[in-house]
Amino acid sequence: MGDFNKLEPIKAAQKFINKYFQYCDGALLAGSVVRGEATETSDLDIVIFDNTFSSSYRESIIDYEWQIEVFAHNLNSYRDYFESDYKRARPSLPRMVSEGKILKDNGVIESIKCEAKELIAKGPEKWSDETIKTKRYFITDSLDDFIGCNSRAEGIFIANTLAELVSEFVLRTNNRWIGTSKWIIRSLRHFDVNFADQFVDAFDMFYKNGEKQKIIKLVDELLQPYGGRLFDGFSLGKK
Structure with missing residues (x-):
């Protein structure tokens, strides 16, 4: 110590x-x-x-x-x-x-x-199909903001939000516990060391030199088994 x-x-x-x-x-x-x-x-x-x-x-x-x-x-x-x-x-x-x-x-x-x-x-309570759909929408929304962002300062914080959403999605859809702060990466490593390394590398590349492509690829591969990005037709709270 x-x-x-x-x-x-x-x-x-x-x-x-x-x-x-x-x-x-x-x-x-x-x-x-x-x-x-x-x-x-x-x-x-x-x-x-x-x-x-x-x-x-x-x-x-x-x-x-x-x-x-x-x-x-x-x-x-x-x-x-x-x-x-x-x-x-x-x-x-x-x-x-x-x-x-x-x-x-x-x-x-x-x-x-x-x-x-x-x-x-x-393990935590299993996500419903409706919850997965909602989470897909918010990840898509953040990803679109991230792709279109031309401000370095704004991009950093959009990436932060995206990292939390993505880590939550991969863990909860695999019935794993989530975390915040240092427990984000610890939880990912408990789940899958290879994915955790890929996750860190993708965001590290952006934080170091502004390279977005690895994050975009990571998110698209994560969403693909659940129907991919979601915008058109999404509705929340409509009666």
Whole structure:
């Protein structure tokens, strides 16, 4: 981590639990430090379960020279977050719980971990044909804007939007979880490393030198099995 005076993640997390949540029912250390992907700016993600909490909350604290993100839940509230994450197809809390290293357990963690693992294995809700059609339209709309754009500044942000739409489409049509920010590419790599590399290369070429053709080809190949680009005849909300 570059700071040799800083406590190891697991030691810092354990001290933090003993200091602030010694009476909790269970606690987990999650995130990049558990996956072996920590960087100089990584923090400690700590999930707390305590049935005396009236509701869930999130809090950011600096202690033991670590930035610490606390995700606090009682023994029922986490299920609302599991359900919300399932509906938005972004399993943030289930992933933290399933991967998390146990810091404390009064007999509640194993069953919660099982719920999280079952949810992740199940995958997100399958898109309907109507949803796929709608997503095709919005991808087509962004692609048309991208192709016709002559402004470098505008093109950068159109490409950003297109990247999010395309990553969402390929993952959801293959019943895979999606993500935002760094989890876009992580989710794509979990799905298909070759496609993820192709995706990065296409957008990298545009960001570096303005070359659009690889992105256009990528989008057209993605949409082709679903009927290709969609504009003519599309309707939303018409009765």
